[in-house]
Amino acid sequence: MGGKVIVVGAGAxxxxxxxxxxxxxxxxxxxxxxxxxxxxxxxxxxxxYICETGALGVETQWDFEPQLIKDxxxxxxxxxxxxxxxxxxxxxxxxxxxxxTAAQQLSWLRETLGFRGIPxxxxxxxxxxxxxxxxxxxxxxxxxxxxxxxxxxxxxxxxDVRLDEYxxxxxxxxxxxxxxxxxxxxMILGSAPDTCVTHMMCLFINNSQGMSESGGFGWMKRGxxxxxxxxxxxxxxxxxxxxxxxxxxxxxxxVTGVRAGGEFFPADHVICCTTASKVxxxxxxxxxxxxxxxxxxxxxxxxxxxxxxxxxxxPDEFTMEFFASTPEDPKPLIRVCLDAxxxxxxxxxxxxxxxxxxxxxxxxxxxxxLMAMSDEERLKLVMDETRKLFPDMxxxxxxxxxxxxxxxxxxxxxxxxxxxxxxxxNHLDDVRGFHLAGEYLHPAASAEGACITARxxxxxxxxxxxxxxxxxxxxxxxxxxxxASAKDVAVPAGTAVAGFAAGVAxxxxxx
Ligand SMILES: Cc1cc2nc3c(=O)[nH]c(=O)nc-3n(C[C@H](O)[C@H](O)[C@H](O)COP(=O)(O)OP(=O)(O)OC[C@H]3O[C@@H](n4cnc5c(N)ncnc54)[C@H](O)[C@@H]3O)c2cc1C
Numbered sequence: 032m033g034g035k036v037i038v039v040g041a042g043a044x045x046x047x048x049x050x051x052x053x054x055x056x057x058x059x060x061x062x063x064x065x066x067x068x069x070x071x072x073x074x075x076x077x078x079x080y081i082c083e084t085g086a087l088g089v090e091t092q093w094d095f096e097p098q099l100i101k102d103x104x105x106x107x108x109x110x111x112x113x114x115x116x117x118x119x120x121x122x123x124x125x126x127x128x129x130x131x132t133a134a135q136q137l138s139w140l141r142e143t144l145g146f147r148g149i150p151x152x153x154x155x156x157x158x159x160x161x162x163x164x165x166x167x168x169x170x171x172x173x174x175x176x177x178x179x180x181x182x183x184x185x186x187x188x189x190x191d192v193r194l195d196e197y198x199x200x201x202x203x204x205x206x207x208x209x210x211x212x213x214x215x216x217x218m219i220l221g222s223a224p225d226t227c228v229t230h231m232m233c234l235f236i237n238n239s240q241g242m243s244e245s246g247g248f249g250w251m252k253r254g255x256x257x258x259x260x261x262x263x264x265x266x267x268x269x270x271x272x273x274x275x276x277x278x279x280x281x282x283x284x285x286v287t288g289v290r291a292g293g294e295f296f297p298a299d300h301v302i303c304c305t306t307a308s309k310v311x312x313x314x315x316x317x318x319x320x321x322x323x324x325x326x327x328x329x330x331x332x333x334x335x336x337x338x339x340x341x342x343x344x345x346p347d348e349f350t351m352e353f354f355a356s357t358p359e360d361p362k363p364l365i366r367v368c369l370d371a372x373x374x375x376x377x378x379x380x381x382x383x384x385x386x387x388x389x390x391x392x393x394x395x396x397x398x399x400x401l402m403a404m405s406d407e408e409r410l411k412l413v414m415d416e417t418r419k420l421f422p423d424m425x426x427x428x429x430x431x432x433x434x435x436x437x438x439x440x441x442x443x444x445x446x447x448x449x450x451x452x453x454x455x456x457n458h459l460d461d462v463r464g465f466h467l468a469g470e471y472l473h474p475a476a477s478a479e480g481a482c483i484t485a486r487x488x489x490x491x492x493x494x495x496x497x498x499x500x501x502x503x504x505x506x507x508x509x510x511x512x513x514x515a516s517a518k519d520v521a522v523p524a525g526t527a528v529a530g531f532a533a534g535v536a537x538x539x540x541x542x
Pocket of ligand 1: 062
């Protein structure tokens with residue numbers, strides 16, 4: 032019984048795996064390459080602004096993040112997405128539509144009636160697509176399969192189906208151009224052909240199954256990274272920052288430890304929580320079958336700009352924006368625009384009423400063009416594009432951050448889920464003591480998805496150590512776990528409606 036566990040990577044998956052194992056009394060050390068924990072959920076302060084590296088929204092309709100928020104004592108920091116105005120860029124014009132309480136909807140009535148962001152035909156077609164998905168899921172259920180977004184099994188028949196093909200078949204071109212393409216580009220920063228319909232199905236299942244007891248989505252008052260930062264802080268002695276693992280050592284079909292900084296650290300189990308491409312790089316003895324599966328994972332890259340100022344230059348209650356790639360407009364350079372300042376007073380030194388903290392994410396489709404530019408040229412281009420939406424944006428902004436993320440989000444590309452299913456069903460035991468966790472192993476890329484896979488890996492480690500598994504975690508089969516109620520994270524009434532509308536019809540993720 033027992034043994035030593037090494038976790039590689041302190042992103043959402045690595046921190047959650049460490050957290051879970053530590054709570055079971057396991058001897059665990061987490062190696063992180065960068066000087067900071069939290070990976071793509073990291074939030075940091077600069078000049079009084081809270082800058083978030085990647086993930087911006089909390090998926091409380093899912094299983095584990097709500098529980099973790101509670102466990103690390105941050106329930107009071109959760110802010111539900113009750114109100115937001117979402118912008119649709121179409122025909123050179125910003126069209127705003129509001130999602131909020133009945134009173135707010137009423138106050139926005141004129142604007143809503145004048146909304147020209149989506150043609151009615153597109154909405155009708157989107158309903159057809161939703162009905163088709165619903166029908167497919169019912170048929171899967173009728174075969175006795177458990178329809179749950181965390182299970183590959185049910186969605187596997189769709190694992191190779193491109194989203195654009197599915198929407199064109201069941202809805203039509205307008206639904207693709209005005210709803211699904213912008214929606215998915217918000218989720219993955221790429222475009223509909225890059226992704227598989229299963230991502231959409233996962234969201235559909237989660238939103239429809241989870242809404243009665245949870246609040247859809249929201250955000251943390253100091254960034255989603257505050258959850259993982261708190262979990263890290265509670266077990267700080269288990270972490271080695273600035274300590275990249277150079278090699279996961281495999282000998283005679285079993286893990287023996289890791290090599291880092293010229294030293295060898297023995298371990299009985301290694302949970303590798305890096306991106307898929309890194310796993311292959313640092314594991315020279317990785318069996319070919321696992322390497323082949325991992326090679327199916329694709330990522331979108333992005334330039335992530337953060338523009339902050341003491342001047343408020345976005346419309347009231349504006350939080351996020353979609354960019355419809357329509358026949359009328361050229362392919363949008365910017366996929367996502369979000370004013371984080373309007374979520375909580377903490378994001379800017381000036382509070383939500385006065386300051387702005389705009390996140391602007393470029394589209395993966397423009398990667399080559401953007402990479403060929405100098406930093407100054409790229410900044411100018413992005414600012415010019417942003418100013419078309421917010422003409423009041425000052426030239427000399429107080430905060431102007433740019434992060435290039437080469438592997439920003441797993442695209443959930445066609446073929447990825449079948450490959451991950453192959454790993455989960457056929458290759459888990461190919462190397463004794465070797466485990467994988469991370470966003471890419473879940474059907475829908477997200478921090479919560481990363482946590483779900485971390486929980487599976489931690490559960491497997493515990494079982495193999497002869498210790499009791501984790502409640503609700505059937506490690507081998509990736510079965511659904513009991514839901515942690517989002518009541519625990521104090522979701523106000525009304526959020527459910529907003530979350531559902533936003534989650535299903537508009538967008539679950541507040542990027
Ligand atoms: C712009 C953007 C917006 C997003 N929006 C959302 C959102 O709103 N909601 C949401 O839920 N998700 C969102 N996501 C996705 C979310 O951020 C990721 O799915 C999640 O953070 C992935 O967690 P992970 O632990 O799998 O990987 P990561 O966070 O990438 O963690 C991997 C860690 O491994 C470390 N590492 C790599 N190599 C080594 C090595 N050799 N040795 C040691 N350590 C190593 C890395 O430094 C990193 O810290 C967004 C992502 C981006 C980029």
